[in-house]
Amino acid sequence: MKLFFINFTKVLALATILVTTKVEAQTAVTIDFETQRYLNDVSELDRTKYFNIHMAPGKDYEDQDMEDLKEWGVTLGRSFWGAFGRYNDYISQNGLPSDNKIMVDGANSINSLKNSSHFKYVTKQMVVTDHPSAMIRMEMDTDEAGKFAAKYFKYNYEDDFRPDYYEPVNEPFVHADEFTENGKYTEAAVRRKTAEYFRDIGKAFKEEGLDTKVVGYSSAWPSLELWDFEHWNSRMKMFMDVAGEHMDGFSTHLYDGINVKGGDTERSGSNSIAILDLIETYSNIKWGKVKPHAITEYGGIPVTENNIYSDIISIQTIRSTNHLMFELMDREDRMLISIPFNTGKSPWFYEANDWEPYGANLWRPDKESIVNNKPTRYFYTAKRFFYDLWKGVDGTRVRINTNDQDLLVQAFVDGNKAYVCLNSLRRENQTVALNFVSGLGNVSKVNKRSLKIYKEESPIYSDEDITNPQSVTLEPHETVVLTYDLERPVIFSKKSVRKEYYSEDHMKTIAANEKLTFSFKNVELDAANGEARLRMSIGRKHDKTKRPSVKVNGVTVSALNNWKGYDQADREDFFGSIEIPVPHSLLKQDNTVEITFPDDEGTVSSVVLKVINIYNQTQRVPFRSDIDLPSTIEAEDFDIGGLSIGYHSLNDVNEYGKYRINEGVNIKDGATNYDIVLNESEWTSYTVNVDESAVYKLAVDGASDSDVSEVVMTINNESVSAPLSFNADMNTAEATVEMPSGNYPIHLISQTGTATIDKLAFTLESILTDEIAFVSGDNEVESGTTNTYKVSYNASKDRDIVLELWGDAFLLGSARVEVAEGTSEIDIDLSIIAEPVNYQELELVARLVKRGSLSTLNIAEDTFDELNYNPILSSDDNLRLEEQITLFPNPLNGHQEINLRASSRIQKVEIIDLNGKVVDTFSFDLSANQVKLDLEGNYQNGIYLVKIISENGTTTKRILIR
CATH class of the missing domain: 2.60.40.1180 (Golgi alpha-mannosidase II)
Known part of the structure; x- marks a missing residue:
């Protein structure tokens, strides 16, 4: 589809920030x-970063248990038994063990593990941790403690099963009060000492050359906004300042509900995003890069009155796990591991609680199977549904x-x-x-x-x-x-690449009407199309506004009036991330964002710029020159671009070593030239140029290297004909195909068996006469209602008409209707699925396509690329000065329309310039709650006042005309 856009001015020419009432667009x-x-x-999705379980293999797990985990695609894990836990009693009596003792004990430990029944399930993917009481001793030399921990990991594991991650202790800061020694130390001193432990452990691991990554501090209660962000300053920021240089990643526990401390609130949604964004921003400021996350626990903590198992209680955590995991999946490029807090069997709990399972358990004992005070059979808890849901x-x-x-x-x-x-x-x-x-595809x-x-x-x-x-x-x-x-794998023709940029400006205090500035430098903008969003994270009281004035490179854009997740009303303060759509075309290599709030108090903790550049697969080019149809194509002349672009090969090797010897397609000598050999599911790509949509006869010369082989030709992943069959002798398979106009790749795919292909011949049969056009000149787009457009068409056979509204690279609305062969007109209703806000370039496209086709190539199309988007101004809005400016296009055809709506009936409207001169007056004999104004006067660029006189009095609004 041709995405040609009219370029308005460097204001948001088609956007508005005033809407009468919140009109819900279709989701x-x-x-x-x-x-x-x-x-x-x-x-690629790395399942080992997400679909894990908080357990380690051991004597409590049968082979079938581990096989079930494998069948689900579930990996491990996290275990409480590390260096300090193992030697806790010894250290209390004797101090840190000698290197020789660690080596001897380690050799015995390795031998014992190798002789265990569960050794076959031991993997490197494991987070090892301990309870804080095992490590924190206020008088201990942390440098010596670090060397001890490193020696332990060196000698207690062999290289092929040494754990990937070490989190020295679990959730230490919420236990700081346990180590004050009756007031001898402050909790702040305990936290500082703990960070020094982590620092020196990280240093020692690197000095020993261990590949185990040290992460911390496993924040149990990351309410960073508390006490005007003193929680952030005294905990995670302090930890990053003291230990961060030697950490391989930062571990945080994200829970909906009460985790040790705090209130029964939700982190899933905007709150967890704001937490991780602040950690990433500060990481980038300190080290010029984002150190990755290790989310070593996350999920939900339900409120229970007893320990009696029920599916209802067990499954509550999974609601939160799914919410949070979707968000974490968008950070895979900076994620070491994430572990839902779903645990294994926990005998320590059920043995003390009448065989009732620990609330986080995946397995629960069958109370009817207890023999010699041990369960002999287990059931799965409702948590199994999480793994059923995501299997595969x-x-x-x-x-x-x-x-x-x-x-x-x-x-x-x-x-x-x-x-x-x-x-x-x-x-x-x-x-x-x-x-x-x-x-x-099919x-x-x-x-x-x-x-x-x-x-x-x-x-x-x-x-x-x-x-x-x-x-x-x-x-x-x-x-x-x-x-x-x-029927066959998808073939990509484009790629979208998301990069995120962090400002060095962060933790900015909000003052009324004072501009806060954030800079984003060295932004990559090497694609014509794309998307961009700002994530603004704020901590404020609930009665303070969450929708400031925002400018990007001097141009006003609008923050969304919604955010991910709930309203946070049960939290002491709001702390969350709010998105601000930004037109891709507004961005520069170096960018300035200005944020202004109308009221005092609160903090902008971070602002992150997300930029998505969308590229064609530019590496794909024709092998010889453009192939203009009609033409004959030698099969060996597939596109240049390599694996997954010019071709798909199971082993990326030309096993015959002929012709294009460095390409991964099998090419052999043919009767007159070369032939290619495609194994089942392999394909080759050929970029063709079609001047006019037409019907061609396709003839493919080939043979089967198996009992039977079938190949299919696709465009945009859709078959253009029935499969072409070949037998053992070289023969010609033919089909009639419709080829839309344009320059694009076609793909020849071996669908069944192994096929030898010599050439593809396209012979023109007829030019398609299909046409489509907008009948009326109505190029208005109105939000909050259904837009109807009349189109005429001439269809050479039964077709679909697709109507699409595009804003920059976003699809804002679409409709599809079936039409029969012939010539006619039709009214098509278009619902807006996303408000045309903050998009500089709008385009309305009518496309005539094959029946049921999702291809972006059209038999025929027509386009409106100069659109009026009519916003609605509301006299009921109590808005700030900056929000009282509505931007809309330069007057088109000598006039511009504005819709006004009020709760009371509007009697008169005056347009007044800033010198007090009345430019236009509109009186309404039949007053109404909603009126339309035609601005036909000779307006100059600038700000005007809109004076609205209604039954309930007078309201003045401001508009900007450019």
């Missing part, structure tokens, strides 16, 4: 399976967006499977439209897995095959995983 996700998504340089989800990230802050989304492709994952933060039902903006089956969690009812987990849905309804906090079985 939707936009999924682009042709665009591979990168988080910096990470695209893997692969490469795909570009996916949503307009709803309370909807979390992820999408992946893995071979012949595609996954769309949705998670609702809302407390009411929501229906989510699924908008696929590019081809997914879908043979759709499966829906769903986990619904209720406060006072048993959870409902479902796993069922369904018809391909256009929308999904989510209950509060529900998670849905849609699995699409594909």
